[in-house]
Amino acid sequence: MSDSAPPGELAGEITHLLELIQEWQALFPQAAEQAGHWRHVLAEVQAHLAEEVVRVAVVGAVKSGKSTLVNALMGREVLKRGAGILTAMITRVRPGPEERALLLFKAPEVIAGEIQQALNFLPDARLENHPEPFTLSRPQDRELLAQILAGQEAASLWANGSLNQNYVLLTAYLAGYGRVEEALARGSLELCGPDVERHQELVTQEELAVYLADALLTLPAADLPPFLELGDCQGSDSPLPQHLTQVLAYLLKCDLALYVISSRMGLRQADFQFLQELRRMGMGEHLIFVLNLDLGDHRDAADCEALIARVRRELAPWVPKPRLCAFSALQVLLERRREAGGLAPQEEAFLALVQGDPGKSELSRRGWEEFQGLFRQAVEGVRAGRLAGGALPQVLMVAKGLAEQVDWARRLLDRDAGAYRELAARLQARRQPLTAVRASLHQTLEGATRHLGAELKHRVDAFLSEQGSREASLVSFVLTYEPDWERLLADEPAAPLRHQLYRLFQEFQQELLKLAGGEFNLQVVEFVRRQEEWLRQELHRLCEPLVVALEETLALYYRETAALGLPGEPPSLKLEVPPRPPKLEVPLLSLALEPGWRWAGEVWLRSGMGVLERLWQRLKAKAGWGSLDPRQQAEQDLRRALAAIRRWVREELKVQLVDFGERLKFRYFLPLVAELAQGLEEGLERQLKSLLVDLEGLTQALSHGEADREGRRRRLDALAPRVRLVEARLTSLAAQVNGG
Ligand SMILES: Nc1nc2c(ncn2[C@@H]2O[C@H](COP(=O)(O)OP(=O)(O)O)[C@@H](O)[C@H]2O)c(=O)[nH]1
Ligand SMILES: [Mg+2]
Secondary structure, three states: OOOOOHHHHHHHHHHHHHHHHHHHHHHOHHHHHHHHHHHHHHHHHHHHHHHOOEEEEEEEOOOOOHHHHHHHHHOOOOOOOOOOOOOOOOEEEEEOOOOEEEEEEOOHHHHHHHHHHHHOOOOOHHHHOOOOOOOOOOHHHHHHHHHHHHOHHHHHHOOOHHHOHHHHHHHHHHHHHHHHHHHHHHOEEEEEHHHHHHHHHHHHOHHHHOOEEEEEEEEOOOOOOOOEEEEEOOOOOOOOHHHHHHHHHHHHHOOEEEEEEEOOOOOOHHHHHHHHHHHHOOOHHHEEEEEEOOHHHOOOHHHHHHHHHHHHHHHOOOOOOOOEEEEOHHHHHHHHHHHHOOOOHHHHHHHHHHHOOHHHHHHHHHHHHHHHHHHHHHHHHHHHHHHHHOHHHHHHHHHHHHHHHHHHHHHHOOOOHHHHHHHHHHHHHHOHHHHHHHHHHHHHHHHHHHHHHHHHHHHHHHHHHHHOOOOOHHHHHHHHOOOOHHHHHHOOOOOOHHHHHHHHHHHHHHHHHHHHHHHHHHHHHHHHHHHHHHHHHHHHHHHHHHHHHHHHHHHHHHHHHHHOOOOOOOOOOOOOOOOOOOOOOOOOOOOOOOOHHHHHHHHHHHOHHHHHHHHHHHHHHHOOOOOOOHHHHHHHHHHHHHHHHHHHHHHHHHHHHHHHHHHHHHHHHHHHHHHHHHHHHHHHHHHHHHHOOOHHHHHHHHHHOHHHHHHHHHHHHHHHHHHHHHHHHHHHHHHHHHHO
16 A cells, blocks of 8 residues: 555655765765755654554444454454443554554553542442542452442442443452453553464453553554554444543544444434534544445345445435445455465355355445545545645755755866855855844744734633533533433332432433533534634744745845856745644543532431421421422432532532643643644754755865866766756655645
């Protein structure tokens, strides 16, 4: 995928240029500084190309075939198919020379935080009196947790199914501890060679996976480019709020997404919602849809075709002209594995069955071919876009600088030392205005960094104060949330009020986290995108006049050199606001509610108010004034407790939004402004320095080598056309990637 594409070509031209620079320097060892600069620029571009990653998120509903697709692309069973939906992180897979799995464990404080959060939902006196904080590494604490989990209260609280997420989490943490204890202390685990397979065990077993923060697998895959990363994401319909936040965070770093749709399930409501979210994140035009055909499920090829047409129709309102391919990921995987060395007998039998209908099988094969083409094209598009933005203009300027230097050296060969010195002095004077414009560009950018930063801080405040208002989604949710009273009260009439309170808050929190992790963060992402766009436009707008001034001053300089017998083409400078530095990640909100809620709710239940109220009700009942039945009484108590909790959560939310705002400002926007402004200036400076040849060095070099004038001329004559050729090829490459 890589050699014939523009990045491959560019790498080739860089190698040529380095050779030519070497030859140039052998001719003029005194002009080493200029050669040093060129080499430095090229080395940076090379390093950049080498560490560049094109990230591709594989998304879709649970069990749509995401892991199977990643395996099909890699041509082997990398990821466990049909793995549990509770697996906590995105597994990233990269082609690479050797087999390696790097597993990163959650930091101890993260684990402690998650455990504390889950423990908040355990009404157990032993926890309330526990000397803080609860630590898994302490055997007594593990023992206590085991007792509590097995105990009566927990059992009755979690008895009926749906609300057992905290229970599952705590159980998993407890069960897995012994097996990860050692690795946990090191923070990460690296598996090499045949051991790599063990990662599947870690990633797919709940009690081990719960400890993991990140998994990166590197495996040989001959037909995939080394710069690719495939991220196997959690199902977009996963019930766990933290999954959505994680997928969102990963998608923010991705260049493309493969959207897998199972032919068994087709597109469903959850898909349309997710599609809309993808669009809001700006991924709408970077999607390739894969309709994963379960061939056994369809009568014949015509049946498949009809389904493809339907899916295409259904997608059209969401994504104009969707790129959609249909094939069986499982068939591809099995066929590739058979080629590579063999399948188990059941797999052979399954494949034979799938291939039984030549029509369907052929359709799937064509779909796979088509997909590979589209995928390759999309990945190359990403790379070409990046080249056009940064690397290519820099390399082009080096080629132009070298070509000019060679050309001028040829013209200067015949002159004497006195003429060189005069020339150098006159051109040096001509550079003064250039230096002045550069200085004012620097000042402009410094000023811009300050005032754009201040404006962004202001905008973050405004955005968050809007998000903190009564109308905004999070707050209005907190203020208006109503549980399913029927279910809550009817479930177990005998359950103590306290348990119902815990359950009520657990549901409340679950919904709140879902909203915060999803909708709120999406709004943050949209906000950040708008600000970044604005920031780029502002930087562009502020610098454009100065770049025009720079170009005009350069044109004057070139006129002067031409008058001195050194003609050259004044260049056009590329004003490019650099991409967002990869180390800057958009902060996302992850709400954590502390045990304060417990006091807020329980205080009411236990409070004088609550006691008096109940006493009053009892008195009314005795006096025969008609009173509340126990169920009504419970509902009234819980409603009041809920009101107390709401007030507490609202306050807590305020605090956390302020904190989040500070992170947005100081850990994201301010560094972003500084990095973009600096990158922009450095880019321009590098281009100028590549071009404005070191005349001092050149004239000195020329006056040193007068003895072998003829030998130099021959070598320069040979060098000139080769440099021009590289320059011409780079120019046409630039036209190619800019023209799309
Ligand atoms: N019959 C059939 N099964 C498939 C196909 N693709 C995936 N599966 C099975 O569907 C299940 C879920 O697939 P998986 O890739 O784990 O889904 P994920 O949850 O999206 O990662 C696994 O058991 C796969 O073997 C297919 O094309 N045909
Ligand atoms: Mg999967």
